[in-house]
Amino acid sequence: MTDVLIIEDEARAARELASTIRQIDADIRVLATLDSVEQSLAWLAANPQPDLIFSDIQLADGLCFEIFNQVTVRSPVIFCTAFDEYLMEAFDTHAVSYLLKPVTRTKIEKALDKFHALKSVFEKQQEGQKLSGLLRQVGQSYKTALLVYQKEKIIPVQVKDIAFFYLDKTLVNITTLSGQQYHLSAKLEELEKVLDPALFWRANRQFLINRAAIGNAEKFFARKLVIKLIVNTPEIIVVSKAKATEFLHWLEGL
Template sequence: MIRVVILEDEAPARRKLHSFLEKTKEDFVVIKEIETVLDAINFFEKKPEIDLILSDIELRDGNVFEVYNKIENSAPIIFVTAYDSFWMNAFETNGIAYVLKPYAFLQFEKALKKYASLKNGLALTPNDLLHKIDTYYQSKIVEQTNYKEYIPIKASSGIYFLKVSEIIFIKSDYGVVFAYDLNNKKHVLNQTSLKEIQETLNPTQFFKINRSELVNKNYVQKINRYTKNTVAIQIKTHVLKTSQNKTASFNSWMGL
């Protein structure tokens, strides 16, 4: 029996992982589902017996590498995420595969086969393994061509298309997601969660600065310290603020 822990804060994403595990021929059992950094640290500090970790990057209260930098973990990790900018961090931990959302069963199955080969002692040397993982990741980036260029939006007069490159930021407010364009016009999107739209956008262009806002790097005009652990971001007439657990990763994303 292969004991699996899932680190994922979205229920639909967890259900998808369960479904794909069930489709395999291996005897997987999910012993724990974790949605926050704090719960993950508390869980791993008890040194549970784990065979495999399926991990997203951004959890409800922060970045998952806050967990892996604090705990001792010997279990291999398959990262399943919408972010393509953390692959080096992933392989500096116990990462063995990096599956980019949205993904199909075939992609997930390949990652599990990589785990099976390690489990059965078929891997060569750590350097060889790292090279193969790097090659696998690079091929996934090449395949990732489905970032949206236009977003269809329903209106009373029909459907129109908003150009993604002209969106300055996106905001979620009580289950309604808005996109603000270059003219500060607010568009109501069809998606009902920020994560749902985020997974369709290029992560080198858009970043989630807090629980409710995504910013477009191309329109960041000024960054000022707001509090000790947060910054204020000037985008046209708007001033947006990072959350404490996003500030460091936002600064890194901006190249600061």
């Protein structure tokens, strides 16, 4: 999931931008749309920094650079503006791309591709450190079994036997390789932290899948992939274009 903040003082442009980036990548979540320097400073002071910011330069009460001068913004920024005169100033921030209006779908796709490419490079460099830190936080090795409850029974389900986890609204369903089904009171984000990433991969918002359950993957429209498991799934498993390469590397064990 990629959390995006939009800073744009034209309401229609903001709506169109939000709609377009969601169409390009379903794993993008727009956290907020802000229209001024003042509003942006207040939001950034009260919330964790997003994964990515789309920002116009000329806002209702000044230039967006006033935001970056007053707050340490670590998020990458894609600028969207009608003016080319701020190009050098923009790249004094964490600028990923500088898009001149009108901002088309093609321009946005290229900018997002660049963002994901840069992100992938940094993540690979830090992967070993992050994994070690995660294990220290959890304070244990990866789980080999999970406890599920059925009425008065407590059943240990071996992790290696689980084909996939599926988020159905607020409930996580477990399906094993043999087709047995259970319910679990947990979040997929929590499960990701305690399951071996060499065995389990978060395909999208709904699915956390076991490598052993994968039958094949097929190309889908817009450079996405559809993963087919050896057991039935409640809906098709679609991997976004942004995550397709990551999935193939994971499947190869890279």
